[in-house]
Amino acid sequence: MTPTSPPDxxxxxxxxxxxxxxELAATQARLEAELAxxxxxxxxxxxxxPVDDVAADKGKVVPGEFAADEIxxxxxxxxxxxxxxxxRFRRIRVDLPHTAALWQSGRIDGFKAGKVAEAxxxxxxxxSVATLDAAAADRASSQTTTQLQQWLNRxxxxxxxxxxxxxxxxxxxxxxxxxxxxxxxxxSLWAMAGAADLAAIDYRxxxxxxxxxxxxxRSMDQRRTDLFVDLLTGRGYAGSAGSTGPSAGSVRAPAVxxxxxxxxxxxxxxxPGELADRSATIPAPxxxxxxxxxxxxxxxxxxxxxxxLLDVAQLGxxxxxxxxxxxxxxxxxxxxxxxxxxxxxxxxxxTQPAPDGPTAARNLGPACRRHHRARTHADFDLQQPEPGxxxxxxxxxxRYLAESELLPVGQWPRPVVVDPxxxxxxxxxxxxxxxxxxxxxxxxxxxxxAGPEPLLAREAAALAAAL
Numbered sequence: 026m027t028p029t030s031p032p033d034x035x036x037x038x039x040x041x042x043x044x045x046x047x048e049l050a051a052t053q054a055r056l057e058a059e060l061a062x063x064x065x066x067x068x069x070x071x072x073x074x075p076v077d078d079v080a081a082d083k084g085k086v087v088p089g090e091f092a093a094d095e096i097x098x099x100x101x102x103x104x105x106x107x108x109x110x111x112x113r114f115r116r117i118r119v120d121l122p123h124t125a126a127l128w129q130s131g132r133i134d135g136f137k138a139g140k141v142a143e144a145x146x147x148x149x150x151x152x153s154v155a156t157l158d159a160a161a162a163d164r165a166s167s168q169t170t171t172q173l174q175q176w177l178n179r180x181x182x183x184x185x186x187x188x189x190x191x192x193x194x195x196x197x198x199x200x201x202x203x204x205x206x207x208x209x210x211x212x213s214l215w216a217m218a219g220a221a222d223l224a225a226i227d228y229r230x231x232x233x234x235x236x237x238x239x240x241x242x243r244s245m246d247q248r249r250t251d252l253f254v255d256l257l258t259g260r261g262y263a264g265s266a267g268s269t270g271p272s273a274g275s276v277r278a279p280a281v282x283x284x285x286x287x288x289x290x291x292x293x294x295x296x297p298g299e300l301a302d303r304s305a306t307i308p309a310p311x312x313x314x315x316x317x318x319x320x321x322x323x324x325x326x327x328x329x330x331x332x333x334l335l336d337v338a339q340l341g342x343x344x345x346x347x348x349x350x351x352x353x354x355x356x357x358x359x360x361x362x363x364x365x366x367x368x369x370x371x372x373x374x375x376t377q378p379a380p381d382g383p384t385a386a387r388n389l390g391p392a393c394r395r396h397h398r399a400r401t402h403a404d405f406d407l408q409q410p411e412p413g414x415x416x417x418x419x420x421x422x423x424r425y426l427a428e429s430e431l432l433p434v435g436q437w438p439r440p441v442v443v444d445p446x447x448x449x450x451x452x453x454x455x456x457x458x459x460x461x462x463x464x465x466x467x468x469x470x471x472x473x474x475a476g477p478e479p480l481l482a483r484e485a486a487a488l489a490a491a492l
Contacts, residue, residue: 058135071089120154121141123158137170145157148185148188178306202215292313294437302369352373354368355412372397390415
């Protein structure tokens, strides 16, 4: 992300420091790309050199086999790091020309370029890879690595929705939990599981921790951790001294918001859904399964054809639950350009302060406590020229743009118009048409193309029977 310098920049030291940082980061990225290219050149040089004929005939050595070890020794890297750097650069240079150009010009670093390459490896068709490479050019240079990763996940799911379920099944098969020892008698636990399930676990831990009450001396992180350990070890809920904690019956069901197009919900389209904070995509069959679970609550959100949520407004300073819910879904995360804090964990900030500014979606945006305080106390300015479009100005005068991610939009099947009338002169047996054309069209429209039974299966059957 390249900031726009203020007009009085030449006379200000703080402005000069920001601009120098941007310049140094670009130089570092260019040198990083040059280093990767030089590593590849050295490996290619070694591969072109002849080896001992006797060793080669016996299959004991191949040309260039130990080139990576030479480089590793010179750079004090591991051999695997050298080979990974070389293979990643070759992949980007050959199949992702736009990404390669950004990296070599210093507009993005190798870590971001690698994320694009990883996303490309998940795609099946070459044309999808080319489309992703072109689309990622603007995103990669204007987003953080976390934001770029979330965007890439969405694009992979949208470019090849027919492959989304296959990718999910393959990833689900790799689900696992691992632990690692940490210093000072501590340890960490890492889990790979379904995104919706992990979001539900996160909500449940927070809900249980809050129910322990304000008298509990532990921080929220400490409460969540103690609850997590106690629940998994079967010790019961971890209350403070003299407290038994909340009972199981007092715990609310996890409230996990999944945004899914109505076409995918009905089974006529396989556009993936997304978690409300845009952090993960949900394959259409899995979204239908979640929607069919008992206790699921539905909200209807009206969007335009691009996926932008239409404006909502109300009276009063504080937004209602529904208005706040709509704003959270529209923006997904904190309005600060490089912040990925989920909107549900943010304040509803008035762009134009109340009471001068209305309590409307066009004047509201999520702001985490840190960036809300920066705006309130540290001379950060915010404008919202369009709903979901945020323009920030920092104390140095640099300006940064943040835009809300579009909501997923599905496609209805294209109607097929067939002339039911026969050619003049051709005899027609009306009883031979089974089922009638209009009845089969209704069935084709409502039946799913893939995945579980659609939610309207019974209604479709009843409609067909009535016709």
